[in-house]
Each structure stands twice: as C-alpha cells, then as structure tokens.
Amino acid sequence: MKECAQLAPLYEEFALGVLEGEERAELEAHLARACDVCTPGVARARGVVAQLAGLAPDAQPPASVKAKILRAATGSPAPTEAQKIPARRAVFPAWAWAAAAALALVTGYAVRQMQVLTSQLADLRRQMRIAENQNRALLDQIEIGRQVAAIVISPASKALKLMPTDTKMPMVVAYLHPQMGVALSAGQMPAVPSARTLQLWSVPKKGQPLSLAIFRPDAQGQVTIIAPVKMPMEEIALLAVTEEPAGGSPQPTSAPAWKAQVN
C-alpha cells in the first residue's frame, strides 16, 4: 500500500472524481481506515475543488424553492431511521428518472432477448429444414436400397458387368430385371466435370439406343441408380454408359465408356 505522502498529490484529483484504478483504490483504502493524514487532506482538497463551482454562471433559484424547503422542514418531525423518506418532488422526481431508466434498461434487455430468441428460432427452423431434407434423402436412399435389393435378389434378374474401355476406370455392376428395371451400382468412379454427365443407354438389337438414365457419381465416387428398362429384355443387345453434355443427349455423342453385353 502506498504511503500517505505518495497519495497527497492526488487529493484534489480524488475530490474532483477523475482518479481511476489503482490510485483511486489506494486512496479509498486510506479513507476507509480513517487515515488521519489522508482524511483531512481530502477534506481540504474538496474545499479547493468545490471552488470550481464559481465557474458556473450566476443563477438565483426561484423563491418557491425556499418556500418548499421550509414548508417540508417545518412540516416534518425530527428524523428517525423509519422516516428517511425521500422528499416529494414537484416535477419529475429522481426515483421516477431511476424507474424510467430501469424500465428502459429492462425494455432494451427484453427487446434484445427477443431478437436473440427470434434469431435462435430462425436457426432452429433452418436446421429443421436441413434435417427434413436429410431425412427425405435418407428415406429415398433407403427406398432405392430396398428396390436395388429387390432387383439383386430376384431370380429373374440378370447380373451384368459393365466393363470400362479405359482400364483405369472401375467396373460398373448392373442387375437387369424385366419388370423392376435396371439397378446400377459402382464405386470409386471419377468425378465428372460440371458441364458433363454420364448417361445410361439400352442398345437394342435393332434400332437406336434408348436413354435409361442420366447420373453423376456422388462426392465419394459412389453411384447407385434404378432405371426402367423401357423395352423387353430379350431385345436389348447391350447396356452402355457414355459421357454426355450436362442434361444428357437424345442419342450418344461419344463412344461408350462402359458397356456390357445383355443378349
């Protein structure tokens, strides 16, 4: 703790109310223990600082102020602890200012809380929409999986291996069912440029190839699709996959990247 001599130059600043932090705390500690050097020192400093009141422009309070004070004083009995009631205010008393400020603070707090809650609610709604979409996607996947499983385990299905023309590409597996359609599955498929797509064709023994599906591998390079066959199985010569412009083509524009003989 600082000595009184170190604090003495701060007395006026303390009385003025500008001191902050450690200096203020040090001096307050001295005053709290009724330091017999600092206490009268600060009292004298208050005398110095109070003289700054002389800088205020001269003003005379209305006579009514004096009358009110004397009326309140003479009308009030000797003060007791129980009677320490604030004086009645003529215009807008301090407690009303305090109440108004408190109300404003509470209102501000409530508005802020409402904004926070509204924002949280919006976040929750967004998360719910995302969850709903994920749920739908999951249900779709389950449904696709169920259909794929039904095609794969059906004795009527024909298993096909679509071999890549580029030997670095993975093989694609397909199960062809006369009624349920074709289930096609592959993994480790290369990414397809955004302006391009893969297209599955059924190539009949006679006539033009028929588009069965347009698809792209997912981010993990996985492909699982089900597509209708659109023609009798016995008429299909082969299944082929080509790379086409995004949106697909009415007819293949490139040589098959994968193909499998059906009949």
Add this chain to the structure above:
Amino acid sequence: MLLAVVQTWPEEDGPSDAALMARVLHRDSRALELLYDRYSRLVYSLVLRIAQQPASAEEIVQDVFLQIWRNAKRYQAARGPLGPWLFTVARNRALDFLRLKREKQRRREDPEDFSILPAAVASPDPEGALDQARRGEQVRAQMGSLPEAQRRAIELAFFEGMTHSEISAAMGEPLGTVKSWIRGGLLRLREVLGEGFA
C-alpha cells in the same frame, strides 16, 4: 508567482456554519433558512450548470437542503467545513441526474428539450448577485489564466463528471497529458484560491 488568495465562498455574516448546523440538529428551521440564504445561490448555479434544466436543478437544490435538515447528524464538522460537503453532495446529485439523462438520450427516449433555457436566471437580489458575480469572476480569472485545453479538461471533470480516461477520449489527448493538465491545474488552483473554507 503566487497570486493573492481569493475567498470564493459566502462570507459568514452572523452565526458560523457549524453553529447553524448544531441548531439544525435541534430542528431549528430558522437555522436552515440562514444556511439556505448563505449557500442556495451558489448551489443552484452549480447544479443548473451541470443539469442544464431549471426544474430539475430546483428539485436537486430542494433535496440537498432537505438532506441537511433530515441528516444533519451525518455532517461532521471535524472532518471539514460545511461548504465543500454541501457542494460535493449537490454536485454528486447533479452528476447523477446528468448521467441518467445521458443514458436516456443515448436510448433516444428523451422527449425533453434541454436547450431552451439560459444558464442564468434574473436575480431578485442585486447585492447578492453582485457578490456572486464577483466571486465567479475571480475563479474564472484564475482558470482563464490556464491554457484552453487544460481549463477544458478541468471543466469536463467538474461539470461533466468525467474521469481521466473519459476526458482523454473526449479530447483525443493522451491519458498522461490529461492527467498532467488536471493535476497541474488543480495545484495552481490550490495555490491561488486556497482551500476556500479553511
């Protein structure tokens, strides 16, 4: 150079403050009236300068003098003269009001116009007004001898209730500079004006 010490406070014609406070303690309303006559003008001027609103200044003055009446026993003459205590109470009340007002204005909920009234009000007491004006002139003269920025820093502290940091921010000056200005200004004030109530 040490200038002549100027007494800026009301002369104690008649009973001393301490004697009047002793009478107030015994519920002598005449003593309260004499104290009011002695100090109300300066207290009101100070409070009005801070609060900038006559109606509120009147209420604060009313509160301050009724506090003297109701809590006279809290005043301890041994701890210093009445004047600084009275002005400290009045200034603190006015600054509390000012802070509340600013908080309200900050929240854009203050419908009142605080700029419609002049700081000074015509006085029905020409002699008292002359004394008051003379005292004010003496303090202003001493403060006027300080550099503008130094004077401004002290006024921000006294009338606006700002701390060192707040003044530094308000004036855009380094904290150390502000501290130096205020400390130097107050020491000069003490040298020149004395302790006022001693």
